[in-house]
Amino acid sequence: MMRSVCSGEAQRLSRLVQYVLCFLLVLTLAASFQATASTSSEWLQRMSKAARTVNYQGTFVHMCAGEMDVIQVVHRVDTAGITERITAKSMGGRQVIRSDDEAMCIMPDQQMVVVEKGGRLSARHAALDRFSAFKNINAALYDVSLNGVDQVAEHETTMLVITPRDNARYGYRLWLDQQTALPLKFELVDENGNGLEQGMFTEITFPAKISANDVKPTIDTEQFAWQQTDVAGEISKADVGRWHPQQLPPGFVLVFAESKMPEGSESPMEQLVYSDGLATISIFAERATEGEVVAEGPSNLGATNTWSTTKEGWMVTAMGSVPARTIELVAGSIASGSIAAGSAR
Amino acid sequence: MTGKIDEQLSALLDGELPVEQEKLLLKRLAKDADTRDTLGRYGLIGDLIRDTAVMPAAMTISDRVAQALADEDHDTETQNGGSHPMSPSRTGFVGAGIAAAIAAVVVLNLASVSGASRGEGDLQVVPVASVAVTHHNANHVHPESPNSARLTRYLVAHAQFSNIASRQLVDSHLAMPVVSDLSRQQ
Numbered sequence: 337m338m339r340s341v342c343s344g345e346a347q348r349l350s351r352l353v354q355y356v357l358c359f360l361l362v363l364t365l366a367a368s369f370q371a372t373a374s375t376s377s378e379w380l381q382r383m384s385k386a387a388r389t390v391n392y393q394g395t396f397v398h399m400c401a402g403e404m405d406v407i408q409v410v411h412r413v414d415t416a417g418i419t420e421r422i423t424a425k426s427m428g429g430r431q432v433i434r435s436d437d438e439a440m441c442i443m444p445d446q447q448m449v450v451v452e453k454g455g456r457l458s459a460r461h462a463a464l465d466r467f468s469a470f471k472n473i474n475a476a477l478y479d480v481s482l483n484g485v486d487q488v489a490e491h492e493t494t495m496l497v498i499t500p501r502d503n504a505r506y507g508y509r510l511w512l513d514q515q516t517a518l519p520l521k522f523e524l525v526d527e528n529g530n531g532l533e534q535g536m537f538t539e540i541t542f543p544a545k546i547s548a549n550d551v552k553p554t555i556d557t558e559q560f561a562w563q564q565t566d567v568a569g570e571i572s573k574a575d576v577g578r579w580h581p582q583q584l585p586p587g588f589v590l591v592f593a594e595s596k597m598p599e600g601s602e603s604p605m606e607q608l609v610y611s612d613g614l615a616t617i618s619i620f621a622e623r624a625t626e627g628e629v630v631a632e633g634p635s636n637l638g639a640t641n642t643w644s645t646t647k648e649g650w651m652v653t654a655m656g657s658v659p660a661r662t663i664e665l666v667a668g669s670i671a672s673g674s675i676a677a678g679s680a681r
Numbered sequence: 682m683t684g685k686i687d688e689q690l691s692a693l694l695d696g697e698l699p700v701e702q703e704k705l706l707l708k709r710l711a712k713d714a715d716t717r718d719t720l721g722r723y724g725l726i727g728d729l730i731r732d733t734a735v736m737p738a739a740m741t742i743s744d745r746v747a748q749a750l751a752d753e754d755h756d757t758e759t760q761n762g763g764s765h766p767m768s769p770s771r772t773g774f775v776g777a778g779i780a781a782a783i784a785a786v787v788v789l790n791l792a793s794v795s796g797a798s799r800g801e802g803d804l805q806v807v808p809v810a811s812v813a814v815t816h817h818n819a820n821h822v823h824p825e826s827p828n829s830a831r832l833t834r835y836l837v838a839h840a841q842f843s844n845i846a847s848r849q850l851v852d853s854h855l856a857m858p859v860v861s862d863l864s865r866q867q
Contacts, residue, residue, distance in 0.1 A: 618839040620838070637836055
């Protein structure tokens, strides 16, 4: 009898413990969910990490200015880093195979393979890592908000809206996969909310494992010409930058400067990159060749606006995915002088 | 145009079209100008049409769709050198996987420009005389123009930084082969 009572109490206790554990588990899961997906900034944090932690493969469609491109993406993550194979359904079936330290562009239509690896990559990666990441988006410049849920490529997504607080830059709408936080769709929008550019996965899967073979080239390159591009080390900001904007919208700072000699060119091309953490503006400067007629004024390359001018025998161009008025403002203020690294004006 | 096709086009833009249906729809797009026009009335294209800053010439889905599918079917013409016009608007974009895809579009398309610069297509770089910034007044520049080649080179260089997601995964160097390739055409 005693054994029976004890046994019954033990069962109740066991059940109680199970209930408590279940409750705690629910609380933990709920807390975990809150911690990973409750606010826009947390979604941004998750998104920032997603690409380095998630395998995926799918079909991506990109549309802009009435043109559409379809490409296949295989993205593999392992302990050695990321390897990716990107294949165009158009453009002669060109293929890009890239890893953290090498990129290979296979161009069947030109019977050519171009490979680049080395120091310049590291320099650029370092600069890119330094200056901006979505997780550090400047709240004084952009409002970030959640805008409900939607379905993209048969996946549940959370919609994130990034709205600039002034009219000097563009906004974004992002659809983030609820499981992985990987963006499955995006829109670049102007100050009136009109879409300028759109891209999305029409089909995507997240395999637990992707074979190394799945990210190898599928094109026979045996008869192709191979070219390896020159490798250059990092160039100090102080070494370049004769021409600088004297006016920039709030929040833009100099994040990168480089001078390089384009193949086939006799003079270096200088590039300064300014960013507000999301939008970027590049300033290019090159010596004009004798007798060359330079097209001055504004241009548009889809959603990218440019403004070119000549100054003292130099061709200077401002370019950025920002409104035309912003580019005009920046380009109009370009003058020779010392570089103002890392400071907004 | 059937209601079914409309639904499929809408689903395509919403990313909700099953893979098999997508393939069929893309093939249909390749053959059917009406379908392409309908697609153009949806989503971004519709927005673009409503946007006064859009070039009229860019209002319809490009024949690139047809070309894309022709390539997929091993059309021999495409083996002779990138007859696609440049799709120049490869701007920065936010996000991870998509960023890589966009970067690839930049690279792959700009690589095609080198083919176009042989006179096989128009480069859609549209410098305007020093007047107000309205795309309607833009002048097309022949792809052989040094100016357009330069702007293309700049676009490649800029694209390496224009994309916030590149901080995580877009290799800025992807475009470099294209630059080299393009330079050889000049």
